[in-house]
Amino acid sequence: MKKNLTPLIALFSLLSFAQENYNSENHNVSFDDIKSSTFAKDSTANALVIYDFGNSYVDQDDFKLKTEVKRKVKILNREGFDKANITIYLYNNSKGAETAKNIIATTYNLNDNNIVTTKLDRKDIFEEKYDENHTLIKFTLPNIKEGSVISYSYTLSSPFMFNYKGWSFQEDIPKLYSEYRASIPGNYEYNIKLIGGRKLKTNTTAVEKECLRAFNGGVAHCGKYIYAMQNIPAFIEEDHMTSKSNYLARVEYELKIFRGFDGIVDNYTKTWETVDDELRKDANIGKQLVKSVDTEALLSNDILSEVDTLRKAESVYNYVQENYTWNDEYRIFHEVSVKDLIKNKSGNISSINILLHNLLQDAGIDVKPILLSTRNNGFATKIFPVISEFNYLIVQATINDKTYLLDATDKYLSFGDIPFKCLNGYGRILDFKKESNWIDIEPEKASTIQYKVELNLDTKENMSGNVYAKNTGYHALNSRKAYYPNRDVYINKIQDKYPNIEISNHKVLSEGKTSPEFIETYDIEYEDNVSGNNIYLNPFIMKFFNENPFKLQERTYPIDFGYKDTYYYTFKLNFDDAYTILEKPKDLALNLPDGKGQIIFSNTLANNSISLIFRIKFNEVVFEPEYYPYLKEFFNKIVDIQTNSLILIKKK
Structure with a gap:
């Protein structure tokens, strides 16, 4: 043979x-x-x-x-x-x-x-x-x-x-x-x-x-x-x-x-010193940044009389955010007019944020414009000035020795946040008195998703309880954009996403569509999987990831999340003496190389309750390609934990 x-x-x-x-x-x-x-x-x-x-x-x-x-x-x-x-x-x-x-x-x-x-x-x-x-x-x-x-x-x-x-x-x-x-x-x-x-x-x-x-x-x-x-x-x-x-x-x-x-x-390629001088004289940028604005005609007396600098800045920001609408144009170097914006209540990226800049400046706040290129537009060249590569303008405000990045074009943004599309590594801060320089653009805090689920199992094998959810950062922004335009559609989407639960008594506890947090609670009825005297329960009623986003054999470019991320899930099941726990998931702790990420999964059985904790943490924004196989396996483990973790409950 x-x-x-x-x-x-x-x-x-x-x-x-x-x-x-x-x-x-x-x-x-x-x-x-x-x-x-x-x-x-x-x-x-x-x-x-x-x-x-x-x-x-x-x-x-x-x-x-x-x-x-x-x-x-x-x-x-x-x-x-x-x-x-x-x-x-x-x-x-x-x-x-x-x-x-x-x-x-x-x-x-x-x-x-x-x-x-x-x-x-x-x-x-x-x-x-x-x-x-x-x-x-x-x-x-x-x-x-x-x-x-x-x-x-x-x-x-x-x-x-x-x-x-x-x-x-x-x-x-x-x-x-x-x-x-x-x-x-x-x-x-x-x-x-x-x-x-x-x-x-x-x-x-x-x-x-x-x-x-x-x-x-x-x-x-x-x-x-x-x-x-x-x-x-x-x-x-x-x-x-x-x-x-x-x-x-x-x-x-x-x-x-x-x-x-x-x-x-x-000379076609100029120095930044030359470009700064040209931008300072430019009709669409420099001259608009020094346009006088009739603040008394635009702002209320409450805003004008506010003595707390941060509160005043927030009020000015909210005024521009609420009263002027972005027309979806990115033309930051063309047809920029603060005067036309005030008249028409609508304008491009530059006109809205330059108005914000000018109102804050008139309020005595240290502000500077920042040019940047959005994530879909590619990185701006650092070696030499290529102005055409920039397609966005935001504002930096310095208040009480702390800097805030501001963009008033999105009506759901919190003060100090900028759109996700702007998280492209760096931007060019314009300072016509001194000199322009590059600044890193990265959110200071991690964005989080937190679920706290508690269920009660009665003697008739019915399970009901409550879900408490809290999102911060960009997760909160996404939730606000989904909830406030149509509450019913938002709730229906949760129901469709999790067909094994029935939602009732939904409430949003956070305040307003620009709150930095989005907090919600709702009651649920849960449909369990019963086989004879045994109940098979997957504790992950809510899931962070339904599938692994990384499927390539090899990835040759970085993994860029845009911001640091933390996911936190706690689950508690209360039951009486009619039941006993036959099997529960195994604990797990897993770290990405160099401490760049962590998974912790643990559970505790005490008296007539079982509690689980699941935490996922990403400590970096950008991962180089060599981390791809580790991230791929990392997400495989996350999906596996959420899908295959079962609690086996036996009725006595």
Whole structure:
């Protein structure tokens, strides 16, 4: 048996190897590219980029930026057919437009071990107006089947040297090889950003002399750059992350200085000192921040006469929060007018928070504006100013040596809280008298969810009791937003979430829709699981997590919760002498590495009651990717405890 099995194993190994023999060295489609049918490194992949190549340079004839693109993709199954739909984005403005030329696309299939090619017809290439500044070129590769290989290439031509072509090494499907070459004339100086933190296989720089000649005889040398990556995993989005643009492996260019052949030098990237001066003079920011506001016409006498600084600040904040409505626009550098806001009662992010800033400033409170980029917008660059990366403005108030971050655009926020979308690591605080600087943006306190459940088991096997729930921080904010618009809908959602209980006498004990806490109580009737004389009771009537949010085999980007978290659950069951506890859950204590998190689960049986305590604590906001397997197992244990913890009760 062993003698027969050995050659079979060897044969299977050879066949498996033969199934994956992709040519990732160039754009040419090989027989093995088409014949290979799997990708063992990622069995979930629907398609695979075998080869990806880009080459950007300034054309000697027309001085335009040319980018040659070549790409070869394997379609592994039907779910990967969408990768045959190609869209090229072209930018245009009043000074010029990008174009795409020399589009060549071919589909390769196998038919009885013969290669069949189907070329894209030029009539199937379409141009579509996207918006004022963008045109789309679209085409779909023909004759797509499972196992097809598609190959296409084109050349981009751009008159916009300020927008040097960047390159993405990573996307939502895996890549075997991706290479980008850039030739940059010496009279153009760029800030070059390598984003994503993945290791480059190739990273070389050389100089090509006299690569560009101007009509007036001027000559420029070119920096020649080659970047390449191989075996690049697909980027799969998962819960608890900021914008994927923070982590996708790519190279980007920001024009810093242009030196003309005629001796003119233009500085495009400025210092923060220069930007501060420009913002101070800007009609939408600096000039609005010093707009005089008729506080006596806007604020009540009670607010104006308040002597306690903190109470006065809270009253001013509540006034702006209640009387002005955000119009859902993030345009912080355009059409900002405090005057129009006061007149229309509605405005964008900047106008509302600048009004808050000005009213607090008139009240003698030390305030400063903060520019930031929201979680979905990506991280703002710290190395040099890129004002366009900021899309939000909040206010910092310093009262009695304590700082508060304020945003009056959300009518459910408590004083000192900012929206979750603003928890993106850091912001730029503007100080036109001294200098701007970066500040960390992270909630000072942890957000908590606490449940206290008590049940009574009577002699007729009926269970009833009470739930006390208290949320703080962002959990409280979410509860307020769910409860106050429609109380009945809120209660019905609790009922739907926990079908084994019947809710009655629901009460909210916290005060108002901006209270920093959300406290509620309600009575419940619980439907137990009875089998003969035994009662099987899962004490987790309320659950924190129904499933593990982390499902990837590997995560290459950080886990960002936004804030520190604590979950606390206590349960008590009272019963009389008619019952006895036959079995109860086992105690457990589990810690994340370096003390970054903790699970405690314990229970106590005393007299005619059993009590359980379950606590989950996250001591960090951001976890680096190496903690992912630990967090994944951590959540597995949480779900397991909540699902499989049973109390076995026997009736005497």
